[in-house]
Amino acid sequence: MxxxxxxxxxxxxxxxxxxxxxxxxxxxxxxxxxxxxxxxxxxxxxxxxxxxxxxxxxxxxxxxxxxxxxxxxxxxxxxxxxxxxxxxxxxxxxxxxxxxxxxxxxxxxxxxxxxIYEGRYLSGVIAGHMSKSKQAGYVAAYPIPEVIRGINAFTLGMRSVIPDATVNVVWVNSWYDPGKEREAADSLIQQGADVLAQHTNSPASIQAAEAAGVYAVGYHSDMSRFGKNAHLTAPMxxxxxxxxxxxxxxxxxxxxxxxxxxxxxxNMTTLAPLNPAIPPKVVAHIESLKEKIKAGAFHPFTGPVLDQQGETRVPAGTVMNDDALSKMDFYVEGVQGKLPR
The missing domain is CATH 3.40.50.2300 (Response regulator)
Structure with missing residues (x-):
């Protein structure tokens, strides 16, 4: 002391x-x-x-x-x-x-x-309910455990609704570069993503989604002012x-x-207000999941969790521990592409 x-x-x-x-x-x-x-x-x-x-x-x-x-x-x-x-x-x-x-x-x-992975998972659940193409795009900064954990949590949430959903990731190698972020977002939309997520700091992905008429999940703070129609929510x-x-x-x-x-x-993590376009049943489901997470009755990384190669990383009936969460260095099943090293 x-x-x-x-x-x-x-x-x-x-x-x-x-x-x-x-x-x-x-x-x-x-x-x-x-x-x-x-x-x-x-x-x-x-x-x-x-x-x-x-x-x-x-x-x-x-x-x-x-x-x-x-x-x-x-x-x-x-x-x-x-x-x-x-x-x-x-x-x-x-x-x-x-x-x-x-x-x-x-x-x-x-x-x-x-x-924040708790909010990431819930935003993935929302994405699963709102996506029609079964494809999401993810604009990411650097391949460190914190970012990889967020991608995986979002993917697990989305696939809890759409088991065969896929998530494409574009790495921009910057925490804040609106130009690169917008370019990455536009590219993901062109590839078929109808929901975007991000681990970057500008609202460029939200603006890209708004312009293209698709949905997006913000990050860090409520970004709805940059795309009131596109913005579903944001882990905050x-x-x-x-x-x-x-x-x-x-x-x-x-x-x-x-x-x-x-x-x-x-009270260190929350979700931004949900878009009114999200059906009431989905809102109720999200609130229920949030309460279960708060009570310790549910964990986003509850097994079985498989990686891209189909290897079991978290066995059924178990939860990934904090040490493994903090060192995460693999993509879960459903994430497309190769993780940069």
């Missing part, structure tokens, strides 16, 4: 985003939570935001500057920041780092993310409660490094 801070000065807190907060997407969700904690804590904290810091060499410099400037709690929010966080944390042992989506911890480094992050809890722990001296991975049951 870290010693309680002096009450005479505000706690200096910093947030680092991989791209601009904008009006939707991943950084937007963190920035909305940042605004929330500023309202909650008032003059007890002093907040700095640094955005548009791409994964790479510049991350270490930004982290060093913030640590030297007296920030005692830093939230680096991109997976690609991980090694820089570890390096700077060793140089500044009295600074606390909370790294979003990373898995490396240290005495002064905690990690956190939400079980809820960081508010987590940020309040961790800031309080730093303020009262009770903070210690943890690996937090929470979902529907802890």
């Amino acid at each position: 870290f010693s309680a801070l002096a009450n005479s000065a505000p706690l200096k807190v910093a947030f680092i985003y991989v791209h601009p907060a904008g009006e939707s997407g991943y950084s937007y969700t963190h920035d909305q939570a940042r605004k929330y904690v500023e309202d909650v804590f008032g003059d007890k904290i002093e907040v700095t935001v640094v955005d548009s810091v791409p994964d790479g060499a510049d991350v270490e410099r930004v982290l060093m500057q913030l640590a030297r400037a007296g920030h005692k709690l830093i939230f680096p929010t991109s997976f690609g920041y991980m090694n820089a966080v570890q390096k700077v944390a060793r140089r500044y042992p009295k600074v606390i780092f909370e790294h979003a989506s990373g898995y490396k911890q240290a005495r002064n480094v905690g990690t956190y993310f939400d079980r 992050h809820l960081w508010n409660d987590f940020y309040v809890k961790r800031i309080n722990q730093v303020l009262d001296g009770s903070w210690k490094p943890e690996s937090v991975w929470a979902g529907f049951s802890e």
